[in-house]
Amino acid sequence: MFDIKDLYQEVIVDHNRSPRNFGKLDPAGRTLEGFNPLCGDRLTLYLNLDDDHISDISFDGHGCAISIASASLMTEGIKGKSVQDAGTIFTDFHELLTDSARVIDLAGMGKLAVLAGVREYPSRVKCATLCWHTLRALLAGDHAPVSTE
Amino acid sequence: MTAAVQPLDDSEFPIHRYRTDFPLLGRRVRDKPLIYLDNAATSQKPRQVIDVLDEYYRGYNSNIHRGVHTLSELATEAYEAARKKIQTFINAASHQEIIFVRGTTEGINLVAQSYGRSRLGAGDEIIISEMEHHSNIVPWQLLCEQTGALLKVIPINDAGELDMDEYKNLLGEHTRIVAVGHISNALGTVNPVAEITALAHAAGAVTVIDGAQAAPHTRLDMAALDCDFYAFSGHKLFGPTGIGVLYGKQALLDAMPPYHGGGDMIKMVTFEKTLYNDLPYKFEAGTPYIAGVIGLGAAVDYVNDVDMDSIRDYEHGLLQYATDAAASVPGLKLIGTAAEKAGILSFIMDGIHPHDLGTILDHDGIAIRTGHHCAMPVMERYGIPATARASFAFYNTREEVDKLVTGIDKAKNIFK
Incomplete structure (x- = not known):
């Protein structure tokens, strides 16, 4: 049976308590805000690109453990990656949480796989994907804040 | 709730018999017995309500106020009988003061518009x-946008009580409407609506009371409150969703223009002139939610049988028990500590976001609400994005409160 600790794994609790890449990047080539009006979660992403590589990324804001840990793990997972690779990771991650039919190679996802338990809680999927939707808009050059609704 | 109220506990209040009236309370969630503590969002329904909905659709479904046939007469009779039950339930002067609406929200919008x-x-x-x-x-x-009127806001203190001195300062010769909640959905505060109304009347203003949270917890007495308008929803009072009541003083309702135009709200229509129907039908355009009205009537019968005073006294003891239990949890901070409270325990936890707490409790079959509770200015007042809220009905028990505390401890262990 699914245990609540499969959702709140040690890695998630740790990244919530001590989020990585937390704080403003100064200077930041791009910044974008994302928020979830249903629950009040709010984060800002800061990004620097070196050609098509994500040379640096950080975030700040507030939210539940799932949203903070997800943003922390995302920044860790894509720093140094190409924009194209980040897009692939986004697709895999999104399907991991929303498409129960698709078989995902969890081993290939690295630490992000710890968020797989969120799929058991559909109302919490937006907490985990807020940072990713914000990232995608940021990479696309959007300026309007991202809302989950 | 006054000091004279003697809290009842389970032994004096046949709660386990009442619980068997609510089929849903017997189900399991995530393989645990359901503990339903989200009654401020909506209440569960007793079989006495579910059965009348079923009987209506199986036995005499038809439109009201129209047909000469038997089914229409049966439906009309049941619909109007429900109106009279509600008139008695809230101690209104006339059944013409009972307007059926979709819920509290529509009732307030009707008065505003x-x-x-x-x-x-x-x-x-x-x-x-x-x-x-x-x-x-x-x-x-x-x-305000439509008329150029101005909105004034009575502040609250740290306990979550209205600043009545500031209210008196705000009242003046330009005040036309005072609209306040009877019981706060985010804080549980019981507001002194009779006093608020008396002060408003002295200033020449009318009062509109949002009774959504009050109806399931306390006896409603329009004559005693003397408010001009009062709105509440059926679904928080163990009735169906999509049906509610707007009470208004007859003289005011008579003078008001219709809200919606359509069938049933007219006496005669020509292209030159339309004569509106009498109260309450002037405000009930179109085919209403007939089953919902009949179901709400059954819900009122049900709480009358249990007795609203017993409900109030039992819940008073339950909320006191829950408040004491919460106070014993290190790191828990109550949001809303008014002297007069009913039904609601809103709180935050050190180091645990309300949404994470809500998910962890759900895993143990415990349903609470987390978020801003559609009261974002309250959250801003306390400088927080959200709270966790356990809200009670008369069918909740002290054992359920104990399990809530155990669940909170479990969350603390995960986040320690």
Whole structure:
């Protein structure tokens, strides 16, 4: 049976308590805000690109453990990656949480796989994907804040 | 709730018998017995309500106030009988003062658009409070945009009580409407609505009371409150969703223009002139939610059988028990500590976001609400994005409160 600790794994609790890449990047080539009006979660992403590589990324804001840990793990997972690779990771991650039919190679996802338990809680999927939707808009050059609704 | 109230506990209140009336309370969630503590969002329904809905659709479903055939007469009779039950339930002077609406929200919008829009102009003032639900804020903001009226807000203190001195200061010759909640959905505060109304009347204003949270917890007495309008929802009172009541004083309702135009709200229609129907039908355009009205009547019968005073006394003891239990949890901070409270325990935890707590409790079959509770100005007042809220009905037990505390401890262990 699914245990609540499969959702709140040690890695998630740790990244919530001590989020990585937390704080403003100064200077930041791009910044974008994302928020979830249903629950009040709010984060800002800061990004620097070196050609098509994500040379640096950080975030700040507030939210539940799932949203903070997800943003922390995302920044860790894509720093140094190409924009194209980040897009692939986004697709895999999104399907991991929303498409129960698709078989995902969890081993290939690295630490992000710890968020797989969120799929058991559909109302919490937006907490985990807020940072990713914000990232995608940021990479696309959007300026309007991202809302989950 | 006064000091004279003697809390009842389970032994004096046959709660386990009542619980068997609610089929849903017997189900399991995530393989645990359901503990339903989200009654401020909506209540569960007793079989006595579910059965009348079933009987209506199986036995005499038809339109009301129209047919000469038997089924229509049966449906009309049941529909109007429910109106009289509700009149008695809230101690209104006449059944013509009972308007069926979709819920509290529609009731407030009806008053804002019909009474407010026809009477208010630039410079007139509407007073609401800092603890209102969005449904008692936004309709007044819309009215202000339409008429040029101004919105004034009664502040609350740290305990979550209205600042009555500031209310008296806000009242003045320009005040036209005072709209406040009877019981706050985010804080549990019971507001002194009779006193608020007396002060408003002295200033020449009418009062609109949002009774959404009050109806399931306390006896409603329109004559004693003397308020001008009072709105509540059926679904929080163990009835169906989609049906509610707007009470209004007859003289005011008579003078108000219709809210919606359509069938049933007219006496005669020509292209030159339409004669509106008498109260309450003037405000009930179109085929109403007939089953919902009959179901709400059954819900009123049900709580009358249990007895609203016993419900109030039992819940008073339960909330006191829950408040004491919460106070014993290190790191838990109550949001809303008014001297007069009913039904609601809103709180935050050190180091645990309310949404994470809600998910962890759900895993143990415990349903609470987390978020801003459609009262974002309250969250802003306390400088927090959200709270966790356990809200009670008369069918909740002290054992369930104990399990809530155990669940909170489990969350603390995960996040320690």
